[in-house]
Amino acid sequence: xxxxxxxxxxxxxxxxxxxxxxxxxxxxxxxxxxxxxxxxxxxxxxxxxxxxxxxxxxxxxxxxxxxxxxxxxxxxxxxxxxxxxxxxxxxxxxxxxxxxxxxxxxxxxxxxxxxxxxxxxxxx
Ligand code: FES
Numbered sequence: 001x002x003x004x005x006x007x008x009x010x011x012x013x014x015x016x017x018x019x020x021x022x023x024x025x026x027x028x029x030x031x032x033x034x035x036x037x038x039x040x041x042x043x044x045x046x047x048x049x050x051x052x053x054x055x056x057x058x059x060x061x062x063x064x065x066x067x068x069x070x071x072x073x074x075x076x077x078x079x080x081x082x083x084x085x086x087x088x089x090x091x092x093x094x095x096x097x098x099x100x101x102x103x104x105x106x107x108x109x110x111x112x113x114x115x116x117x118x119x120x121x122x123x124x
Contacts, residue, residue, distance in 0.1 A: 051099075082098075
């Protein structure tokens with residue numbers, strides 16, 4: 001039987017433009033985790049904000065998660081670059097390893113998290 005995911009609204013759709021992101025704290029599989037909700041090429045994505053290389057936030061050293069081109073996500077610690085669409089590393093370091101994806105929704109002009117593994121969610 002499918003589990004019904006609770007919806008956690010984050011912001012109006014109009015407040016998350018391409019290349020923008022929001023930082024969230026959520027309870028994911030019973031643990032508190034930082035999360036990134038972002039938009040790229042018109043589509044919204046969310047990932048646990050933890051690099052595949054070491055347990056560090058992508059924005060731990062710099063206050064941004066997109067690289068200078070705006071086409072990739074980049075960890076500010078050692079520079080691993082990820083595709084925004086899949087969260088997969090395209091760097092030699094940890095190539096192919098993926099950020100953990102979270103399910104997002106966009107309904108009635110609102111965007112948020114709707115993932116059965118998430119039981120609480122707060123905008124930082
Ligand atoms: S901790 Fe992210 S690249 Fe090393």
